[in-house]
Amino acid sequence: MTQLGPPLGLPEDIQACLFDLDGVVTRTAVVHAAAWKETFDAFLRGRDGEQFRPFDAVADYDEYVDGRPRADGVRTFLASRGIELPEGSPDDPPEKATVHGLGNRKNVLLLERIRTQGVEAYEGTLRYIEAVRAHGLRTAIVSSSANTRDVLRSIHAEDLFEVRIDGVVAAERKLPGKPHPDTFLEAAHDLGVEPSRAAVFEDALAGMDAGRSGHFGYVVGVDRVGQTDALYAHGADVVVKDLAELGGRA
Numbered sequence: 001m002t003q004l005g006p007p008l009g010l011p012e013d014i015q016a017c018l019f020d021l022d023g024v025v026t027r028t029a030v031v032h033a034a035a036w037k038e039t040f041d042a043f044l045r046g047r048d049g050e051q052f053r054p055f056d057a058v059a060d061y062d063e064y065v066d067g068r069p070r071a072d073g074v075r076t077f078l079a080s081r082g083i084e085l086p087e088g089s090p091d092d093p094p095e096k097a098t099v100h101g102l103g104n105r106k107n108v109l110l111l112e113r114i115r116t117q118g119v120e121a122y123e124g125t126l127r128y129i130e131a132v133r134a135h136g137l138r139t140a141i142v143s144s145s146a147n148t149r150d151v152l153r154s155i156h157a158e159d160l161f162e163v164r165i166d167g168v169v170a171a172e173r174k175l176p177g178k179p180h181p182d183t184f185l186e187a188a189h190d191l192g193v194e195p196s197r198a199a200v201f202e203d204a205l206a207g208m209d210a211g212r213s214g215h216f217g218y219v220v221g222v223d224r225v226g227q228t229d230a231l232y233a234h235g236a237d238v239v240v241k242d243l244a245e246l247g248g249r250a
Helices: 029-051 059-065 070-080 099-117 123-134 148-154 167-173 182-191 205-213 228-233
Strands: 016-019 138-142 163-165 198-202 218-222 238-240
Touching (some): 016 123, 070 099, 123 138, 138 182, 148 163, 167 182, 182 198, 198 205, 205 228, 218 228, 228 238
Parallel strands (some): 016 138, 016 198, 138 163, 198 218
16 A cells, blocks of 8 residues: 655645646636536527526536536537537637537626636645645646636636646647646646655545546545545545545644
């Protein structure tokens, strides 16, 4: 059995920590789910009429959308309903019935919700990251969101991460998103750390899949919505409700 270091609750050979944003660092998963629901329900209502089957902001969000790049989330959810749309282009207007149009509609709604509701950080996570850094471990933020930098700045947390691999960087470097491990692997590479010496912190099932397939040294599942069993089934080494449970004594 791997020996866990008492201050951080991680194997002793871990040198870097790779954190997802939504649901791990910030309380934005619910905001994302609401924006997706509004987007998909409007589309489905227009397609199928008032008898449409609504998007489930828990089950559908967790299974098809959470943790994936925006366009992948659109494709995956619509495929679950047997629906195909033209791809369109990344600059499609939000009202256009294309994969990118729906994704852009969701982003408009998300940004509006963030502007009106603000962004709240998980204080247990921030304390844990500070403790990780105090113990000399490297840190990176890995998110499919193209709004990662703005969200981090809004909670004054941008300086906690040496490397940022987000939706913008992934597009520039042509990296496939979660559940593929490429964004996490890129973060480890940029930090100069082997994946086997890096820990992944994720709340999404797609993120668990990425951690497992990338052969990272440790995968921490963060259960904010009561899906502990699913997180373990998708590859978590340990599941916590808050990173404070791991320790994090600086």
